[in-house]
Amino acid sequence: MIPPDPPLRLAVDSAALAGNYRALGALSGKARAGAAVKANAYGVGLPVVVPVLANAGCESFFVAHWGEAAAIIGLVDPSRVSVLHGPLNAQDAAYARAIGAKPVINSVNQARLWQEAGGGLCDLMVDTGINRLGLPMAALGDSHVRQLDVDILMSHLASADEDSALNAAQQQRWASLPAEIKARRISLANSAGIGLGAAYHGDLTRPGLSLYGGVPRPELAQHIRQVVQPQVAIMQLRQLCAGESIGYNETFMATAAMRVGVVALGYADGYLRCWSGKGCLHYEGQPLPVLGRVSMDMTVIDVSAAPHIAEGDWVDVDYDLPQSAAISGLSQYELLTLLGQRFGRPAG
Numbered sequence: 001m002i003p004p005d006p007p008l009r010l011a012v013d014s015a016a017l018a019g020n021y022r023a024l025g026a027l028s029g030k031a032r033a034g035a036a037v038k039a040n041a042y043g044v045g046l047p048v049v050v051p052v053l054a055n056a057g058c059e060s061f062f063v064a065h066w067g068e069a070a071a072i073i074g075l076v077d078p079s080r081v082s083v084l085h086g087p088l089n090a091q092d093a094a095y096a097r098a099i100g101a102k103p104v105i106n107s108v109n110q111a112r113l114w115q116e117a118g119g120g121l122c123d124l125m126v127d128t129g130i131n132r133l134g135l136p137m138a139a140l141g142d143s144h145v146r147q148l149d150v151d152i153l154m155s156h157l158a159s160a161d162e163d164s165a166l167n168a169a170q171q172q173r174w175a176s177l178p179a180e181i182k183a184r185r186i187s188l189a190n191s192a193g194i195g196l197g198a199a200y201h202g203d204l205t206r207p208g209l210s211l212y213g214g215v216p217r218p219e220l221a222q223h224i225r226q227v228v229q230p231q232v233a234i235m236q237l238r239q240l241c242a243g244e245s246i247g248y249n250e251t252f253m254a255t256a257a258m259r260v261g262v263v264a265l266g267y268a269d270g271y272l273r274c275w276s277g278k279g280c281l282h283y284e285g286q287p288l289p290v291l292g293r294v295s296m297d298m299t300v301i302d303v304s305a306a307p308h309i310a311e312g313d314w315v316d317v318d319y320d321l322p323q324s325a326a327i328s329g330l331s332q333y334e335l336l337t338l339l340g341q342r343f344g345r346p347a348g
């Protein structure tokens with residue numbers, strides 16, 4: 001028997017997702033837009049996200065781990081999938097060859113591993129200033145690197161969501177790379193980088209966050225729509241008297257009689273304790289503020305504004321990403337990738 005649907009779900013607005021993809025493509029000018037879909041499409045769900053993006057015209061997909069490549073190759077042609085972490089050992093390189101996904105080569109050692117496994121078309125990540133994963137520019141002349149058959153020659157911006165001098169410095173270093181390494185396409189910009197303008201676009205952009213409703217730079221704000229709407233069912237309604245407290249450690253105390261609801265959403269679902277006393281849900285346009293501590297599997301909300309609400313009714317969790325980041329102190333990236341395994345993720 002299939003287990004019943006869980007009392008919490010992520011409603012994914014496919015039209016908004018496709019619209020965001022097209023908007024980012026248009027903002028990318030002459031470049032095409034690919035899609036970063038690592039970490040289960042930022043928590044939104046690969047099986048829901050990838051078909052929508054593919055239908056909207058996306059041809060290049062980026063995941064981080066080989067396990068994520070396994071999860072996506074049933075959804076798109078493996079030759080369109082790039083694995084950002086690259087091969088860490090011979091097994092990874094053999095696996096890449098077996099499934100036909102491209103490794104992103106990040107070091108001389110990875111270039112050597114790839115050639116020892118038989119090689120083939122790959123991508124190359126060059127570090128131009130983030131000092132994270134990527135081939136140092138000083139290693140561009142290495143013979144293993146020179147022998148690579150490179151599709152996407154890329155670099156990654158450290159501070160594209162800020163007006164930092166590092167952006168232009170990285171752009172200049174990246175623009176000098178094709179003189180050293182032959183490649184079919186060049187790529188630099190993430191979501192925020194798209195907002196930095198044409199000099200950052202190359203042949204391919206790699207948005208992630210903004211596909212899913214995140215706004216890392218003001219230039220993108222008017223183009224990006226909310227995609228993810230967490231929804232949760234009311235499990236229980238109860239009446240509270242003045243002087244009664246709610247939840248662990250009694251952090252909320254009723255000053256008058258009030259009606260409250262218990263919803264199946266907690267920090268194990270990514271609704272962290274920072275939302276305690278700060279978060280808000282909505283029912284038919286009425287706000288239902290979070291009361292007291294968020295616990296592992298449950299949160300209590302004030303339903304005074306919705307006198308007709310009943311047990312079993314579904315309510316929307318306020319989750320506009322820029323606004324939620326400002327209220328919670330979490331980043332827009334964290335807000336997405338925290339969304340836990342217990343959410344139903346229906347397509348549609």
Ligand SMILES: *Cc1c(COP(=O)(O)O)cnc(C)c1O
Nearest residue numbers: 036156190191192206207208209
């Ligand atoms: C995650 C990632 C992206 C997407 O970045 P966003 O800021 O989410 O748009 C692009 N490129 C690389 C290499 C990444 O790791």
